[in-house]
Amino acid sequence: MILNLQNIYKDYYQDKLVVPVLKDVSLQVYEGEYVAIMGPSGSGKTTLMNIIGCLDRPTNGTYELDGRNILGLNDKTLSEVRLNSVGFVFQNFQLMPRQSALENVCLPLVYAGIKKKERKKRAMAALERVGLEDRAEFKPTQLSGGQKQRVAIARAMVNHPKILLADEPTGALDSKSGSQIMELFHKLNTEGVTIVMITHDARIGEEAERTLHMIDGMLSEKKEGRGV
Amino acid sequence: MLENIRLSFQGILSHKMRSFLTMLGIIIGIAAIIAIVSTIQGTNKQIEQNLIGSGDNNVDVQLYQGDYVLDFSYEPIPAGIPVIAQEVLEEIRQQEHVEDASLYRKRQDYDGVYYRDTSLSGGYVYGVDSRYFSACGLMMKKGRGFSSEDYAKSKKVCILDKNSEKVLFEGADAVGKTIELRGEPFVVVGVVTEKEAFEPVISTMDEYYTYMEQSSGAVYLPDTVWPIIYQYDEPQSLVLKAETTSDMTSVGKNAADLLNGYLSAEDSSIQYKAEDLMEQAKQIQQLSQSTNMMLIWIAGISLLVGGIGVMNIMLVSVTERTAEIGLKKAIGARKSYILGQFLTEAVVLTSIGGIAGVAAGIILSQIISRANGIPAQISIPALILSVVFSMAIGIIFGLLPSYKAANLDPIEALRHE
Numbered sequence: 076m077i078l079n080l081q082n083i084y085k086d087y088y089q090d091k092l093v094v095p096v097l098k099d100v101s102l103q104v105y106e107g108e109y110v111a112i113m114g115p116s117g118s119g120k121t122t123l124m125n126i127i128g129c130l131d132r133p134t135n136g137t138y139e140l141d142g143r144n145i146l147g148l149n150d151k152t153l154s155e156v157r158l159n160s161v162g163f164v165f166q167n168f169q170l171m172p173r174q175s176a177l178e179n180v181c182l183p184l185v186y187a188g189i190k191k192k193e194r195k196k197r198a199m200a201a202l203e204r205v206g207l208e209d210r211a212e213f214k215p216t217q218l219s220g221g222q223k224q225r226v227a228i229a230r231a232m233v234n235h236p237k238i239l240l241a242d243e244p245t246g247a248l249d250s251k252s253g254s255q256i257m258e259l260f261h262k263l264n265t266e267g268v269t270i271v272m273i274t275h276d277a278r279i280g281e282e283a284e285r286t287l288h289m290i291d292g293m294l295s296e297k298k299e300g301r302g303v
Numbered sequence: 304m305l306e307n308i309r310l311s312f313q314g315i316l317s318h319k320m321r322s323f324l325t326m327l328g329i330i331i332g333i334a335a336i337i338a339i340v341s342t343i344q345g346t347n348k349q350i351e352q353n354l355i356g357s358g359d360n361n362v363d364v365q366l367y368q369g370d371y372v373l374d375f376s377y378e379p380i381p382a383g384i385p386v387i388a389q390e391v392l393e394e395i396r397q398q399e400h401v402e403d404a405s406l407y408r409k410r411q412d413y414d415g416v417y418y419r420d421t422s423l424s425g426g427y428v429y430g431v432d433s434r435y436f437s438a439c440g441l442m443m444k445k446g447r448g449f450s451s452e453d454y455a456k457s458k459k460v461c462i463l464d465k466n467s468e469k470v471l472f473e474g475a476d477a478v479g480k481t482i483e484l485r486g487e488p489f490v491v492v493g494v495v496t497e498k499e500a501f502e503p504v505i506s507t508m509d510e511y512y513t514y515m516e517q518s519s520g521a522v523y524l525p526d527t528v529w530p531i532i533y534q535y536d537e538p539q540s541l542v543l544k545a546e547t548t549s550d551m552t553s554v555g556k557n558a559a560d561l562l563n564g565y566l567s568a569e570d571s572s573i574q575y576k577a578e579d580l581m582e583q584a585k586q587i588q589q590l591s592q593s594t595n596m597m598l599i600w601i602a603g604i605s606l607l608v609g610g611i612g613v614m615n616i617m618l619v620s621v622t623e624r625t626a627e628i629g630l631k632k633a634i635g636a637r638k639s640y641i642l643g644q645f646l647t648e649a650v651v652l653t654s655i656g657g658i659a660g661v662a663a664g665i666i667l668s669q670i671i672s673r674a675n676g677i678p679a680q681i682s683i684p685a686l687i688l689s690v691v692f693s694m695a696i697g698i699i700f701g702l703l704p705s706y707k708a709a710n711l712d713p714i715e716a717l718r719h720e
């Protein structure tokens with residue numbers, strides 16, 4: 076089991092008003108799985124994803140990533156987990172606008188303290204993996220939306236994490252680029268990468284082997300045979 | 304680190320105008336300090352040169368009665384003041400940091416020196432030993448120096464300096480001519496000149512008198528001739544050449560102490576004293592320094608304002624780049640990395656400002672020096688210190704914004720649009 080979240084609660088505080096966003100969420104994901112999370116806007120999907128990606132801490136509950144208790148870790152160790160164990164892809168790509176595709180992919184390698192020459196080699200390999208080796212020197216403004224998202228995926232995968240988290244990766248793309256990204260996810264999944272993806276698009280959600288529904292802070296599984 | 308510096312340059316270049324305006328406070332502050340320090344040092348050098356001469360490190364040790372130099376033109380020689388013997392001079396030469404020492408007698412002769420009808424009014428007559436010229440940094444301009452025969456036979460020969468040659472001979476060559484000294488004929492055998500000519504800037508009466516003494520002309524005689532035209536057993540003065548300028552004070556004091564040991568005059572206020580030019584120079588320098596320290600403080604305030612400007616812009620930059628910081632943290636950048644990145648940017652910014660300020664300061668000090676005729680003395684340590692100081696400003700005022708950036712919550716940062 077690569078992800079094991081048990082009884083996760085998350086409250087936000089707004090002027091002493093407690094806003095419960097996640098209410099007793101439990102989630103187990105096994106290595107090599109491809110999971111989609113769907114649900115209405117404001118139901119808490121991104122909140123859950125941020126907790127899985129070690130960007131946020133739950134108010135209550137337990138979380139193990141690859142057998143490691145995440146909630147007991149300090150800031151410095153958490154950044155190492157983000158660096159090496161998970162890859163994150165966002166709806167709006169989040170590329171550094173003034174840096175080339177290659178430099179963007181290099182960023183996590185810089186944080187990992189890898190030498191410049193080796194960095195270039197590994198970043199090129201990651202770009203090849205997403206089919207963008209011929210756009211290495213392009214700036215984000217010179218790339219299409221789909222290409223930008225593929226650069227972002229290359230950046231997420233460059234340190235070879237076991238799990239890739241994607242928050243509405245096709246949300247800002249037209250359907251053709253969107254399906255290209257989905258093909259890429261499939262390819263990565265067959266190579267052994269565990270994928271957890273948030274999506275609004277039911278068609279895309281269908282492609283995953285497991286689809287979960289988040290409604291009002293509660294997660295339910297919908298799989299053939301099993302009910303809500 | 305190198306990567307950070309490269310990124311900082313990228314960031315600074317992408318906001319050229321903003322970066323320049325931010326640096327302006329630092330540039331002005333550093334430029335003002337460099338200009339002030341250069342002007343102070345130039346002035347100090349000037350004071351030293353005016354008083355001490357250009358690096359001869361000469362100290363005069365003369366007989367004083369109280370605060371006044373004893374002048375034997377007018378006064379009889381008091382009992383108990385022996386002529387300084389050759390062995391005593393040797394002893395002084397052996398003292399620490401003494402490069403050379405020479406004995407001489409001097410008086411101002413208002414109506415004693417003539418060439419035909421021209422008088423060297425107010426000129427000085429010196430009776431000197433054979434080492435005097437080299438000890439005082441005087442060089443033969445033409446003719447010859449005194450020979451041992453001149454001394455041994457008390458020959459009536461003399462050497463002029465270029466001022467007395469100009470006054471007495473009005474531009475003609477003096478060598479070989481005969482002048483009249485107290486009615487006695489003296490043959491001019493040579494003309495001496497200072498090794499390094501320098502034109503002092505005269506801005507006070509004291510400087511004027513010092514300058515006049517140097518420019519009113521001198522006639523040098525072998526000291527063995529002195530008794531023939533003036534008097535026997537006249538006590539000498541001593542001129543010392545110290546090894547370095549900073550040795551001048553101690554060397555003069557040691558020699559005066561030694562000479563005072565031989566005195567047995569009834570009047571105990573008669574003493575050998577070293578004319579402590581270095582001390583005088585220091586006092587004048589301190590006076591000008593304390594007023595200029597105020598200026599440095601004022602320039603320092605400009606640096607402080609510049610630093611606050613840097614802090615302000617860095618805070619704006621942190622806010623602008625919230626999303627970037629959030630993303631970097633999300634993909635694994637540590638706090639210390641973000642901190643380092645922003646600190647580097649602040650330091651690069653202020654360092655460029657510092658270097659530009661140094662350049663502006665050098666130009667400014669040249670302009671000031673042209674305007675009031677005092678050469679600026681640009682000191683390399685001050686330049687290096689300025690750049691280091693502006694780096695320090697970058698660290699100090701960059702710390703708060705960088706700390707703020709490093710501690711941004713990645714979630715907040717990512718939601719920031």
Ligand SMILES: Nc1ncnc2c1ncn2[C@@H]1O[C@H](COP(=O)(O)OP(=O)(O)OP(=O)(O)O)[C@@H](O)[C@H]1O
Nearest residue numbers: 087088089094096115116117118119120121122123
């Ligand atoms: N910092 C915060 N303070 C208070 N409430 C917050 C904060 N962040 C999120 N929320 C609330 O938490 C709820 C869930 O937000 P979240 O972003 O997880 O929704 P989502 O399911 O990802 O929605 P969408 O599909 O629109 O992206 C929302 O109601 C939101 O208002």
Ligand SMILES: [Mg+2]
Nearest residue numbers: 120121122242
């Ligand atoms: Mg969301």
